[in-house]
Amino acid sequence: MFKVGLTGGIGSGKTVITNAFSAHGIPIIDTDLIAHRVTASGGAAIPSIRTQFGATFITAEGALNRNRMRELVFNNMQAKQQLEASMQPLIRIETDRAIQTASGPYVVCVVPLLVEVSDWLKRIDRLLVVDCTVQTxxxxxxxxxxxxxxxVQAIIACQATRQTRLAAADDILLNETDTxxxxLPKISLLHKLYLYLARTSA
Known part of the structure; x- marks a missing residue:
């Protein structure tokens, strides 16, 4: 299966872009949704998070306390790295499982930390970056x-810079518009390109 990795900073518009690919019949694998599943009540990441960070980071229902964890990792790089070390292997396992069962000419994997977690670059065939200015x-x-x-600025500071993402990109969609x-014409052209690359790489 030909794999397109899609990434972009917070607020860049990744969701609307992936919805447009989905309208072309392309399966979408969203690692944010996977991350929510593994940190929900009874999720695979909960035991490790409880061991590393303590019960105060787990809600009464047994899920990750997102607000408390967000406050911690935005101010503590070591805690952010610990959390990613716990989460990323589980997310990769679930992503691989979804790819194996996906049906389509290619698949789009939405990975907000694709550039930050270098292992992802080895796992995709093409990198599409959704880009916009920090002000947007x-x-x-x-x-x-x-x-x-x-x-918002604190979240942006925890992510790869715009320049780093653009330097890693194979394809770029500038998304400064709210419509x-x-x-859509640019997405259609990319879709045709990915169909061609999927056929010729098989």
Whole structure:
């Protein structure tokens, strides 16, 4: 299965882009959704998180306390690395399982930390970066999540820089608009490219 990795900073518009690929009949594997599953009540990551960070980071229902963990990792790089070390192997296992059962000419794997976690680059065939300015990121996340500008900037600071993502990209979609219609022709062209690459790499 030909694998397109899709990434971008918070608020770059990854979801609307993946929805457009999905409309072409392409299976989407979203590692954010996988991360939510493994940190839900009874999820595979919960025992390790409880051991490493303590019961205060687990809710009464047995799920990850996301707000408490978010506050910790934004201010503590070591804690962020510990959390990623616990989560990433589980996410990769679930991603591989989803790829094996996917049906389509190629698959799009949405990985917000694709550039930050270098192992992902070895696991995909093509990297598509959804790009926008930091100002657009801040505006979108404030509107969507109700965060303050400082909170959004803190999240952005924990992610790869825009320049780092662009340097790693095979393909780039600049998404400064709030109307997906303007990007649909470019997405259709990328879809045709990926169909060709999937056929010729088989």
């Amino acid at each position: 990121q801040v505006k979108r996340v404030m509107r969507r999540n109700g965060f303050t500008p400082q909170q 997906i219609e303007l990007l």
